[in-house]
Amino acid sequence: MHRPTKRSLLRLWRPFRLVAGFALAALAVYFVAGRTSELSGATAFLTQLRWVPLCLAAIAEAASYLSMASLQRTLLQAGGVRPGVMRTAAITFAGSSIQSALPAGSAFLVLYQFRQYELLGADEILAGWVVVATTVVTFTTLSVLAAVALSLAASTGTTFDLVGAVLGVVCIALLALLAWSRRSRLYATVTSLGRRAEKLAGLEPGKLVRPLSYTVQRMRHVAPSRRRWALALVFGVGSWLTDCACLMAAFLAVGAQVPWQGLLLAYCGGQLAANLPITPGGLGVVEGSLTVALVDFGGGRAATVAAVLVYRLVSFWSPLPVGAVCWAALARARRRFLLKKELARSALGLADPPEWSPELQEPPELDQASGLHGQTAMKNEGVRGSEGA
Numbered sequence: 001m002h003r004p005t006k007r008s009l010l011r012l013w014r015p016f017r018l019v020a021g022f023a024l025a026a027l028a029v030y031f032v033a034g035r036t037s038e039l040s041g042a043t044a045f046l047t048q049l050r051w052v053p054l055c056l057a058a059i060a061e062a063a064s065y066l067s068m069a070s071l072q073r074t075l076l077q078a079g080g081v082r083p084g085v086m087r088t089a090a091i092t093f094a095g096s097s098i099q100s101a102l103p104a105g106s107a108f109l110v111l112y113q114f115r116q117y118e119l120l121g122a123d124e125i126l127a128g129w130v131v132v133a134t135t136v137v138t139f140t141t142l143s144v145l146a147a148v149a150l151s152l153a154a155s156t157g158t159t160f161d162l163v164g165a166v167l168g169v170v171c172i173a174l175l176a177l178l179a180w181s182r183r184s185r186l187y188a189t190v191t192s193l194g195r196r197a198e199k200l201a202g203l204e205p206g207k208l209v210r211p212l213s214y215t216v217q218r219m220r221h222v223a224p225s226r227r228r229w230a231l232a233l234v235f236g237v238g239s240w241l242t243d244c245a246c247l248m249a250a251f252l253a254v255g256a257q258v259p260w261q262g263l264l265l266a267y268c269g270g271q272l273a274a275n276l277p278i279t280p281g282g283l284g285v286v287e288g289s290l291t292v293a294l295v296d297f298g299g300g301r302a303a304t305v306a307a308v309l310v311y312r313l314v315s316f317w318s319p320l321p322v323g324a325v326c327w328a329a330l331a332r333a334r335r336r337f338l339l340k341k342e343l344a345r346s347a348l349g350l351a352d353p354p355e356w357s358p359e360l361q362e363p364p365e366l367d368q369a370s371g372l373h374g375q376t377a378m379k380n381e382g383v384r385g386s387e388g389a
Contacts, residue, residue: 046306049254153265255303
């Protein structure tokens with residue numbers, strides 16, 4: 001019996017996702033058809049929106065994106081790259097739109113962030129490290145908030161059967177923290193396994209160990225200090241809490257009472273459901289899980305449906321065009337940079353043209369008199385002097 005390969009499993013997964021998507025859509029149509037009275041009631045709430053809470057919801061969501069951008073910026077700064085706030089915010093909006101609009105958006109998000117960090121001046125190790133560290137921080141902070149919310153909801157006697165799921169993600173977060181605290185032993189184990197692999201494969205000594213040792217040393221160098229770790233965790237918690245504040249403001253915008261007892265737990269459950277790779281951005285999954293959980297915690301059905309729709313309008317649909325504009329602007333900046341880099345290569349005749357420093361908004365401009373401004377012109381003079389010698 002042949003063992004299924006990764007490629008064959010991937011081929012099976014794609015039609016399965018398509019069938020699952022249609023099944024969820026059919027389930028949603030069935031649910032909506034059977035809840036016409038609730039939807040008509042939700043329409044009544046939506047026609048009487050309060051604009052001040054709605055603006056507060058938009059401000060809270062913008063603060064959530066800025067907190068996520070600050071988290072990435074903090075991790076990049078630990079590796080010596082200091083991008084501007086606006087640029088990291090643009091990367092965050094563009095990446096979120098990619099994750100929300102495309103199937104398997106999380107995979108495309110990782111690739112996009114990696115390429116953008118490299119354009120900011122990060123090497124491959126730092127870029128990969130920031131991608132992984134950002135994921136770990138966001139997952140860990142969401143797990144902590146879910147545990148806090150579970151303890152608060154348990155005191156009221158209602159947990160909506162989320163105990164197992166929350167404890168599972170908390171255990172995963174604890175294992176990640178344990179692995180980081182024992183990273184020195186982990187590095188030594190990886191190096192030892194590299195030496196054994198060299199012997200088993202008959203490779204020359206150092207063929208695998210040297211790149212591994214360099215990667216380990218580089219990761220130790222770019223690892224944040226305790227202060228930066230604390231700051232990153234604050235930004236991670238802030239990103240989730242401000243997004244939850246957007247949900248709270250959505251209830252106020254439709255004129256409904258906020259179900260305070262289960263708001264945070266329902267929100268964390270919805271965010272965990274959004275990570276399921278079924279629909280882009282958790283579309284349909286988040287709305288359904290949030291609505292059911294909030295109604296179970298005491299929210300009115302029609303009011304909860306209206307509040308969740310407003311929340312998703314502000315947090316999911318509204319950032320999509322903003323992210324598209326940011327993506328286009330970043331793509332245009334990348335094309336300009338690559339073009340000017342090629343012009344610099346042709347003008348100087350150097351094997352290694354000047355890199356784009358993260359402190360510069362754009363690469364150095366060509367100059368008719370000296371070839372390039374500043375340090376690039378000095379490089380050109382140095383090359384000429386060496387040729388004369």
